[in-house]
Amino acid sequence: MASCKSSIALNLTDRVGSSYPPRVSGEIHVIIGPMFAGKTTSLLRRIRSERNNGRNVAMIKSSKDTRYAIDSVVTHDGVKFPCWALPDLTSFRHNVGEDAYEKLDVIGIDEAQFFEDLYDFCCKVADNDGKTVILSGLDGDYLRSFGSVLDIIPLADTVTKLTARCEVCGKKAFFTFRKTAATQTELIGGADLYMPVCRQHYVNGQTVVETSRIVLESTSVHHQTTQLSCLEAATAAVLQSQ
Numbered sequence: 001m002a003s004c005k006s007s008i009a010l011n012l013t014d015r016v017g018s019s020y021p022p023r024v025s026g027e028i029h030v031i032i033g034p035m036f037a038g039k040t041t042s043l044l045r046r047i048r049s050e051r052n053n054g055r056n057v058a059m060i061k062s063s064k065d066t067r068y069a070i071d072s073v074v075t076h077d078g079v080k081f082p083c084w085a086l087p088d089l090t091s092f093r094h095n096v097g098e099d100a101y102e103k104l105d106v107i108g109i110d111e112a113q114f115f116e117d118l119y120d121f122c123c124k125v126a127d128n129d130g131k132t133v134i135l136s137g138l139d140g141d142y143l144r145s146f147g148s149v150l151d152i153i154p155l156a157d158t159v160t161k162l163t164a165r166c167e168v169c170g171k172k173a174f175f176t177f178r179k180t181a182a183t184q185t186e187l188i189g190g191a192d193l194y195m196p197v198c199r200q201h202y203v204n205g206q207t208v209v210e211t212s213r214i215v216l217e218s219t220s221v222h223h224q225t226t227q228l229s230c231l232e233a234a235t236a237a238v239l240q241s242q
């Protein structure tokens with residue numbers, strides 16, 4: 001009987017590529033919200049607290065985030081924590097080494113929205129390897145959807161949505177407004193490019209952006225730089241006049 005069990009375990013191990021049954025129960029905790037809401041601050045606080053409780057921790061961030069430091073997670077007000085800056089999460093285990101990976105209890109992930117393999121990594125680390133994942137990231141881009149973090153919600157033990165302060169009126173901010181006319185989803189930046197806004201000022205701002213874009217595209221303003229500056233100036237003026 002014992003050999004039968006171990007042969008089943010062996011087969012499953014072969015198939016899923018990790019230990020079966022899982023050694024201990026893992027956890028996934030998700031921190032979301034707009035930019036400047038304190039997501040990274042909260043992640044660092046939790047990781048430090050785990051470390052102070054004697055658990056082995058590692059921090060990862062996307063290597064796309066080069067704003068304040070290459071190999072540290074840094075909050076907007078300058079609090080730092082050393083990290084692995086990686087292009088994807090799948091390479092983490094190889095980078096950190098098998099022995100060090102085995103000993104890890106808790107893995108923190110910042111800027112989680114930039115990792116396309118976030119779902120697979122979280123499943124593997126928590127479900128199969130029994131580790132705790134604490135991740136922070138944007139639930140919404142400037143158009144209010146950022147796929148990879150939203151996909152994790154059904155896997156999570158806890159989800160904490162933080163808010164910032166609307167830069168226009170000071171009310172609670174749930175969204176991030178992009179201050180430039182750039183339209184690509186990923187655009188690295190801080191307060192130079194983005195501001196947190198409440199629902200009213202998000203909707204007002206987006207309406208101005210879209211209207212200005214339509215007007216500018218249908219006029220004879222040929223110079224693209226001029227068009228973009230017009231759009232940005234119009235948006236800023238409307239937002240500040242609310």
Ligand SMILES: Nc1ncnc2c1ncn2[C@@H]1O[C@H](COP(=O)(O)OP(=O)(O)O)[C@@H](O)[C@H]1O
Nearest residue numbers: 034035036037038039040041074075076077191
């Ligand atoms: N509009 C803003 N521009 C620049 N810094 C801000 C702004 N609003 C808040 N902050 C600062 O950012 C800190 C939060 O930073 P951080 O934890 O990195 O946020 P998040 O990870 O959610 O973007 C706040 O404690 C505050 O000091």
Ligand SMILES: Cc1cn([C@H]2C[C@H](O)[C@@H](COP(=O)(O)O)O2)c(=O)[nH]c1=O
Nearest residue numbers: 034035036141142176185186187188189
């Ligand atoms: C809204 C939005 C943001 N980004 C980028 C901008 C920053 O580099 C990060 C978010 O950093 P934070 O720690 O949450 O402040 O994401 C983006 O690429 N696209 C967007 O629409």
